[in-house]
Amino acid sequence: MTQPAHIDTVSAVVGQWRSVHPGLDTGPMEIIGRINRCAALLQQAEDAPLRRAGLNRAEFDLLGALRRTGHELTPGELARETFSSGAAVTKRLRLLQDRGLVERRADTRDRRVAHVRLTADGQELVDRILPDQLAFERVALAGLTGDRHDELAARLAELLGQLEGRLGG
DSSP states (O other), rough: OOOOOOOOOHHHHHHHHHHHHHHHHHHHHHHHHHHHHHHHHHHHTTTTHHHHTTOOOHHHHHHHHHHHHHHOOOOOHHHHHHTTHHHHHHHHHHHHHOOOOOOOOOOOOOOTOOEEOHHHHHHHHHHHHHHHHHHHHHTTTSOOOOOHHHHHHHHHHHHHHHHHHHHHO
């Protein structure tokens, strides 16, 4: 098995497990552990522009879903778009509505159904934050050359497709 050129925190953990349980295959831990560690580090740093705007990641994801789809969505559709529970979406929408970033309107045929859309302030906020988020992502990935970037994106898409197919999405 090839060791990474740089000993990272996951390498240390895997080494410890190998010494305690030398017969166990720690290969999956090397991949999943690194994906989880990368995600935690990226999210921690990436959330700084959101915090400055008074948002958390989940709230920004809701606003972003409304902005990128370009039309009203029901809370159920927002839950599917953001991989969130319906209860969590309802709570976040209430906070975003109180801040004047989204509006709800009742369906004309079924008053139990709400339609949610961005307000002008909500759209302006998303459009202001998104370039900062993308700039951070470019800097975070700057060490990957074009070919390596494309290869990593393709491999991660392959893994995600398999996981969504097997584990549900």
